[in-house]
Amino acid sequence: MESRERRSDRGAAQLSRYRHLARAAWRQLWRHQARSVLVMTCAALGVTGSIAAVNFAAGGRQQVVDQVARLGSNVIVVAALQDRSTGGRARTGTIATTLRDDDYRAIRREVPAVVRSSALATASLRLKAGGLSKVAPVVGCEPAFFDIKHWTIDAGRPFDAVDLRRSARVALLGATVARDLFGDASPVGERLHINRVPFEVIGVLAERGQGLDVTNEDAQVYVPLTAAMRRLLNVEHYSALVLEVGTFEALPGAVRDVTDLLRDRHRTGGFRPDDFSVLNQQALADTRLAASRQLGFFVRWIGLSALLVAGVGVLAMAWITVRDRTREIGTRRALGATARDVFCQFAFEAMVLATAGAACGVALGWVASRIVAARAALPFVFDIGNAALAFALAIAVNFAFVSWPARRAARLDPIEALRHA
Amino acid sequence: MIEASHLSRTYTRGDGTPVTALRDVSLVIAPGEFVVVRGASGSGKSSLLNILGCLDTPTSGSYRLGGENVSALSDNERSHVRSKRIGFVFQNFNLLPRATALENVELPALYTGAAPDHARARQLLEHVGLGGRADHFATELSGGEQQRVAIARALMNDPPLLLADEPTGNLDSAAGESVMQLLTSLQREGRTIVLVTHDEHVASFADREIVIRDGVVASDTRRRERGQA
Numbered sequence: 001m002e003s004r005e006r007r008s009d010r011g012a013a014q015l016s017r018y019r020h021l022a023r024a025a026w027r028q029l030w031r032h033q034a035r036s037v038l039v040m041t042c043a044a045l046g047v048t049g050s051i052a053a054v055n056f057a058a059g060g061r062q063q064v065v066d067q068v069a070r071l072g073s074n075v076i077v078v079a080a081l082q083d084r085s086t087g088g089r090a091r092t093g094t095i096a097t098t099l100r101d102d103d104y105r106a107i108r109r110e111v112p113a114v115v116r117s118s119a120l121a122t123a124s125l126r127l128k129a130g131g132l133s134k135v136a137p138v139v140g141c142e143p144a145f146f147d148i149k150h151w152t153i154d155a156g157r158p159f160d161a162v163d164l165r166r167s168a169r170v171a172l173l174g175a176t177v178a179r180d181l182f183g184d185a186s187p188v189g190e191r192l193h194i195n196r197v198p199f200e201v202i203g204v205l206a207e208r209g210q211g212l213d214v215t216n217e218d219a220q221v222y223v224p225l226t227a228a229m230r231r232l233l234n235v236e237h238y239s240a241l242v243l244e245v246g247t248f249e250a251l252p253g254a255v256r257d258v259t260d261l262l263r264d265r266h267r268t269g270g271f272r273p274d275d276f277s278v279l280n281q282q283a284l285a286d287t288r289l290a291a292s293r294q295l296g297f298f299v300r301w302i303g304l305s306a307l308l309v310a311g312v313g314v315l316a317m318a319w320i321t322v323r324d325r326t327r328e329i330g331t332r333r334a335l336g337a338t339a340r341d342v343f344c345q346f347a348f349e350a351m352v353l354a355t356a357g358a359a360c361g362v363a364l365g366w367v368a369s370r371i372v373a374a375r376a377a378l379p380f381v382f383d384i385g386n387a388a389l390a391f392a393l394a395i396a397v398n399f400a401f402v403s404w405p406a407r408r409a410a411r412l413d414p415i416e417a418l419r420h421a
Numbered sequence: 422m423i424e425a426s427h428l429s430r431t432y433t434r435g436d437g438t439p440v441t442a443l444r445d446v447s448l449v450i451a452p453g454e455f456v457v458v459r460g461a462s463g464s465g466k467s468s469l470l471n472i473l474g475c476l477d478t479p480t481s482g483s484y485r486l487g488g489e490n491v492s493a494l495s496d497n498e499r500s501h502v503r504s505k506r507i508g509f510v511f512q513n514f515n516l517l518p519r520a521t522a523l524e525n526v527e528l529p530a531l532y533t534g535a536a537p538d539h540a541r542a543r544q545l546l547e548h549v550g551l552g553g554r555a556d557h558f559a560t561e562l563s564g565g566e567q568q569r570v571a572i573a574r575a576l577m578n579d580p581p582l583l584l585a586d587e588p589t590g591n592l593d594s595a596a597g598e599s600v601m602q603l604l605t606s607l608q609r610e611g612r613t614i615v616l617v618t619h620d621e622h623v624a625s626f627a628d629r630e631i632v633i634r635d636g637v638v639a640s641d642t643r644r645r646e647r648g649q650a
Contacts, residue, residue, distance in 0.1 A: 415476050418476075
């Protein structure tokens with residue numbers, strides 16, 4: 001009983017000892033302001049750098065994810081093959097003419113997983129409005145195209161089934177085209193010549209930025225599919241089919257069904273190469289995501305090395321502090337400080353600064369991530385988990401680095417330390 | 422108070438050759454004595470002081486402080502002995518420059534685990550005649566004042582033994598005189614004082630003078646009965 005009491009007494013004494021040591025260390029920090037600020041800055045910049053780097057990579061990833069979400073991840077694109085080689089020679093820029101309406105109908109009939117679709121007929125044509133003229137891709141599509149793309153109209157109205165049936169000469173402009181041809185004025189209701197055929201602008205589409213593929217959808221003009229095929233291009237084939245599948249799970253099956261169906265109809269596969277390609281958004285996204293994962297991997301290393309470099313800075317300052325205060329260490333030892341008291345004092349002093357610095361670093365990291373995202377035109381991402389990880393790692397790294405000089409301080413021979421100049 | 426028997430201390434030099442600093446030194450110091458240890462530099466007096474102050478352990482021999490054998494204690498245990506039973510006064514004061522006089526005096530209390538007793542620290546500063554300087558930084562004090570703060574610091578944990586290593590070595594004669602007066606008055610309060618010096622005048626304040634030469638006690642003279650200054 002008695003011994004337990006004594007032990008708990010000793011525990012309480014130990015606790016109050018640490019409290020007073022902490023308070024004394026705090027005063028020391030306050031009085032060595034320049035050094036304290038340097039240590040904090042060092043620790044802060046390490047965390048800032050690693051957070052900004054990781055969030056930059058996360059922003060890039062987020063951009064890909066956003067692009068996929070915009071088109072929907074359960075969309076299949078069947079494209080008529082370009083550059084089809086005949087007799088071993090590549091005929092560049094030519095589109096296969098074999099993707100036709102009966103193929104389209106067959107797909108809609110025999111692949112029930114496809115819930116919405118639009119055929120596309122695309123060509124680069126000359127646009128003229130007022131005195132201005134430019135060449136831009138003109139996309140003939142069905143009204144469902146905009147639904148599949150989750151694309152809204154900024155001004156005016158979309159075209160509908162009636163426009164399609166009538167091959168109406170109406171056009172929707174991408175935001176960039178609208179700006180190029182009409183400036184700040186509203187183009188709705190204005191006249192637009194496409195290959196000298198007069199069209200009426202009925203709307204402007206919302207701005208989207210770069211898509212997953214390289215095409216800039218804002219720089220295109222959209223007209224009813226029938227108008228494009230009959231009035232502009234005079235063709236009977238499509239350049240592509242956009243097929244939306246009901247669920248993401250049904251996507252691989254639908255891709256297989258569409259491929260098999262078209263091979264069967266075109267008698268390709270086996271000896272003859274396909275004259276079409278079936279892409280899905282996920283495959284494109286996977287490629288991009290793999291690249292961004294690689295970037296993420298590098299960026300993590302960069303972040304870690306930023307923390308290590310900052311840790312080395314903190315180490316250097318702690319080392320200098322121990323060297324400068326050698327006599328003080330000797331004095332404290334003579335006055336009754338144990339080796340452990342000395343270790344705790346130096347570790348505590350450095351860790352208070354490093355932790356405060358790391359906390360500032362998290363705040364600065366938020367600001368830096370914002371700035372980097374704005375500069376790189378990427379979505380702003382602040383990953384709390386990553387920030388917490390960077391903070392925790394910074395503390396672990398700094399403690400590991402600081403405990404070295406602190407242990408050195410604790411192991412100094414008091415007699416030698418007192419003799420130190 | 423101090424019973425040292427057959428103390429020897431041998432150091433190993435960088436090239437591996439042993440150097441004997443103390444050779445078979447035995448001495449007994451009674452509680453309340455004011456003893457001066459004199460000797461040229463390199464005579465071994467600092468080695469003796471380090472052992473008496475529990476900063477070092479003898480290579481052979483035994484050292485009993487207040488009846489307890491402290492020559493075989495661990496580093497940690499010796500820290501506690503220093504904290505509770507020994508007060509140090511150094512030649513170059515060794516005050517923390519960025520701390521006030523009061524904080525310097527309270528420093529030893531940090532290592533006892535007890536809450537710092539500000540009233541006691543202030544009272545000690547009054548006692549050494551620096552009550553008005555409590556909140557001055559160490560660097561703002563004169564040498565004599567700094568040494569008196571250091572003495573107040575040495576008394577903070579109320580140790581029975583004071584060890585002073587050339588306490589007047591860095592002071593002018595007036596300041597040195599007042600520091601010696603202060604130490605004498607502490608002896609009268611019942612503390613045991615061991616002071617290392619090579620200054621004859623300083624030695625004259627003590628009751629007993631031990632001269633160390635080449636690591637052995639060359640002479641041990643009692644000048645007067647205890648406390649009859």
